[in-house]
Amino acid sequence: MTDSIIGRRNSMRKQFDQIVVGGGVIGCSIAYQLSKRGYHVLLIESGTIGNGASCAAAGMLGAQAEFSSDSVLFDFARESRALFPELARELKEASGIDIELVQKGMLKLAYTQEQLNQLKKMAKFQENAGETAILLTEKAVLLKERKLAPDFLAGLFLPDDGHVSAPMLTSAFARAAQNHHAVLLEHTQVNEIIEQENGLKGVKTGNGSFYCDKLVMATGKDMTNWLPDDMAITPVKGECVSIRPDQPLIGSTIFSDGCYLVPKQDGRIIIGATSFPGITDPVVRVKSVEYLLTRAKQILPAIAYAQMENFWTGIRPQTEDGFPYIGEIPGKQGLYVAAGHYRNGILLSPMTGIMMADLIEGKAAEKYTRSFAVDRAQQAII
Template identity: 30%
Template sequence: MTKQQQVVVVGGGVIGLLTAFNLATQGLTVVVLDRSSVGQESSWAGGGIVSPLYPWRYSPAVTALAHWSQDFYPQLAQRLFAATGVDPEVHTTGLYWLDLDDEADALAWAAREGRPLSKVDVSSARDAVPVLGAGFAEAIYMANVANVRNPRLIKSLKAALLALPGVTLHEQCAVQGFIQEGGSIVGVNTAQGEVRGDQVVLAAGAWSGELLASLGLTLPVEPVKGQMILYKCASDFLSCMVLAKGRYAIPRRDGHILIGSTLEHEGFDKTPTESALDSLKASAVELIPALADAEVVGHWAGLRPGSPEGIPYIGKVPGYEGLWLNCGHYRNGLVLAPASCQLFADLLLGHEPVIDPAPYAPTGRI
């Protein structure tokens, strides 16, 4: 496509913002629309582990995106920090998985994929993480796993995007439907009026399925609620991420500790609940008993864009010229964003794709 064309990106989470950033840095004119403030949904609510929680349980399609993104994240963070002065804090701590039922599968996956994950004696985990609970018997460890401080990533991305020429950002601007002329999508309708573009990208997270339904298309992306809690401890309290029984503890550089998360099918209701708070506190204390004496300084819920097998939709919508998808990342939007958005830009611009796009193509999946 030519550089004079305008791309409308529907959704201002990490996927929408990074999609827009990649296109704008190639000289395209980009308009980003968000129903609220950018990055305030699952991009803000998540934990930011730069790995699927259990990477060996995912398909090769998710693995390919995850590996590319994990390798790319440090340079993305450095680029954004240099451009904006806002550090996304990609913090490499390593990750211990404790008492896995499928440890053998994890080790076989690591050997097959060439990832530095290995079995360790649980005593070495306790040496590395002295605050770890006593109730664990087995451990595996991957040293190079990082976490990104997602609210700062969003802030940095927004600032970097707005510093580029040809970028317009409209917040509090809910998209109500698509403008269709002939067989093509030529823009969107919003409460503030029409926004037209030569290409329209749907990157609206948990809301993507609802929006595509306005065209009579069934996109199996639905909201999946997740709740988290936050503690504030000393900066050296927890040195490493730990994960057991589906719950995790993530240390930030300043001593904040995130504990997550629940998986709830409650539609678009993201009200935090007392039952989830109690459950998350219990998991926190099982992982790290000293948190029994720490104050919960935050408790929130977000809506993940649930999709079959967590495989995102990246590419053209068949039968609707000008309409593209970059959505449906489920629990791994922050993990997969760099690869997903680079792949998307390659497809839209007609460049050689960084990874095989076939598994993510909407054709045959909607």
């Protein structure tokens, strides 16, 4: 992130239509949608924009790959995925940044009879939902992806899933918001939420106080501090490795039990990801690197000769029922939350930005507002 997107802090205005706290992909998408609609938006980030889980993500758009049964979130994910081609053009124009959208599909492999049964079930479910999901024999898979180790039984090809560059998407949202006159304030810690009797909101930060009509909290894993006690968000640590083969080894993203391989546009393959709920230390363990490399080599033997490039970790925020929180906090009018997107933050970011802007304008679809409401658990009991 270069200096140019850091806001000028002196003599800056203090009053905004909305303040968005959290400069991950969710916060940036919301700031983008709101500023695009003509609002005066302030985006506050405690570190650097897009430096947390959003940057650590492999950038998968697995609207189908991640779901095997019907749910409101599945619909939300598919709607969000459908936005990407147009969004890529829009962001390129508004920010100059290419989000590196690749739509060459995902391929889930089955190595055992049990996994094959799951793939068949998934294929049936996807077809019924009107999506394309093609069950391929091992031979057919190998015609598409000839470098895979030929020891699996079958594959499920999801041609409409894909991936983007997670850091580029986050940057593009932020810079496009800025071009729509949003103010970006990095390295600024929010210490307290201000709630005035007249309904005015605001935040006290290390760089002074700022005021707004509507306040949106989108601080990912650090959300817990701002949420009511019964709205737990669990941090889930994930570790990734990236490698660079001498030549392209795979075309589509490969999913297999315990491991995925994403062939990025720049020639790298991202191998992910471990999953440790409740762990938040920011280091990559030796054991995890060894596990990811060993597993990936079993799937795609030729990576043995690829170049090691990097390894990193990200903390993904997960809610109890797996659905994100997108809504107003009960009893706190004008205070909104968007968090808990877990492994699907990149995929869900476009729709989350639009839905939050709709919520603020009082026109969000009831189907989603109810399912992603902050107090849905209490509602369900009644």
